[in-house]
Amino acid sequence: MRDLIDELxxxxxxxxxxxxxxxxxxxRGSLAGYEAAIFAGASGLSxxxxxxxxxxxxxxxxxxxxAAHHAARAGDSARLPTLLDYATLIxxxxxxxxxEAIETLMQAGLAPRDVVMLGQxxxxxxxxxxxxxxxxxxxxx
Amino acid sequence: MKSTHDFGFPMQSLNWxxxxxxxxIAKATPDEIKVLEESHPKAKxxxxxxxxxxxxxxxxxxxxxxxxxxxxxxGASRAERELAATAESRLNGCPYCAxxxxxxxVQMKGDPDxxxxxxxxxxxxxxxxRARAIVDFSxxxxxxxxxxxxxxxQRLRDEGMADAEILDIILSVAMFANANRLMQTLGEAVMP
Numbered sequence: 001m002r003d004l005i006d007e008l009x010x011x012x013x014x015x016x017x018x019x020x021x022x023x024x025x026x027x028r029g030s031l032a033g034y035e036a037a038i039f040a041g042a043s044g045l046s047x048x049x050x051x052x053x054x055x056x057x058x059x060x061x062x063x064x065x066x067a068a069h070h071a072a073r074a075g076d077s078a079r080l081p082t083l084l085d086y087a088t089l090i091x092x093x094x095x096x097x098x099x100e101a102i103e104t105l106m107q108a109g110l111a112p113r114d115v116v117m118l119g120q121x122x123x124x125x126x127x128x129x130x131x132x133x134x135x136x137x138x139x140x141x
Numbered sequence: 142m143k144s145t146h147d148f149g150f151p152m153q154s155l156n157w158x159x160x161x162x163x164x165x166i167a168k169a170t171p172d173e174i175k176v177l178e179e180s181h182p183k184a185k186x187x188x189x190x191x192x193x194x195x196x197x198x199x200x201x202x203x204x205x206x207x208x209x210x211x212x213x214x215x216g217a218s219r220a221e222r223e224l225a226a227t228a229e230s231r232l233n234g235c236p237y238c239a240x241x242x243x244x245x246x247v248q249m250k251g252d253p254d255x256x257x258x259x260x261x262x263x264x265x266x267x268x269x270x271r272a273r274a275i276v277d278f279s280x281x282x283x284x285x286x287x288x289x290x291x292x293x294x295q296r297l298r299d300e301g302m303a304d305a306e307i308l309d310i311i312l313s314v315a316m317f318a319n320a321n322r323l324m325q326t327l328g329e330a331v332m333p
Contacts, residue, residue, distance in 0.1 A: 020304055020305055020308050021308070023215070023216065023305050023308075024209065024210075024213060024216075024308070024309075024312070026205070026209040026213065027206065027209055027210060027213075027312060029205075030202055030203075030205040030206035030209060031206060033201075033202035033205065033206075034199070034202040034203050034206055036202075037196075037198040037199040037201070037202045038199055041196070041198055041199065043196075061286055062286070062287055063286070090322050090326050091322075094145070094233050094234065094235070094321055094322050094325050094326055095144040095145040095146050095233065095234035095325065096142065096143070096144060096145075097145060097325055097326035097327075098143065098160075099160040101326075102160045102161050102327070106161070112161045112162045112163075112192075112195055113195035113196055115161045115327070116161070116192060116193055116195050116196045116199075116327070117196050117199065119322070119323050119326060119327050120193070120196060120199050120203065120323065122322060123318070123319040123320070123322040123323050124203075124319060126318040126319060126322055127315045127316060127318050127319035128315070129286045129318070130282050130283070130286050130311065130314050130315035130318045131311060131312065131315040132286070133282060133286030133287060133289060134282055134286075134289070134308070134311030134312075134314070134315065135308075135311070137289060137290070137291050137293070137294045137311075138294065138304055138307060138308060138311075140291065
């Protein structure tokens, strides 16, 4: 089963990278499941907010194709700047995380489960960025 | 300014404290209990999982992904996947993640002396060429994905790693870019 990573990395069926990825079919399956649970699940974070944060994290990691994928579905909200600031902190300097940063999110109206969703979303896109960059390095023999 | 590095990196089991409210296990739905049981043998007593299970389906999918990347058969050895995960956790400053995976690396027949030094002094400590190549590649990909190069991958090949094994190291680094950013930003390590 092809996933978003195959699509964004331009991995053609039957190619060398397709063959390497096929050695771990469960990774493809659960990555697609994780992606769907984050972006399609019901949440206090709107779909537009989730895609806007994902686009931002992809941009911070210089992953243009991934950012473009989310750009079409990105929305806006009054609290979006707070969410993007948090995403920058966690992406760039995870060691500067603090209870105060979580408190700022709660004051912007996020419930505990919305904080969890935001954290999972930022973590997920950071993971995808490493996988995309790593796969590019394996393109040539 | 405070940093999660300040805690230090003791090579022992640690506890973890959440910075946001966690699920009261007495109020868990059958599905939440099932996801906890699928995630980790002790998840029902662990505040990290009790926090994450508030988005139960997201945790279910992530746990499947984590378990297949770190424990799936064949490919890179369990010890080398743990080495990549621990080096990244040490670099990013996640003491809880680093301690769990440093101990697991040793359990999987990794070099205990190497790991003790890496935990104490960081990812630059001296190590044999193959471990050095894995750690150098992992910390570059972890810090800035575009910083890792084809030359770094060639070093891994020259050390005898097949591309399937290198992909497993990439997956391990990708997974811990994720794991560190949950564990060190939604709570903190505490001494037992």
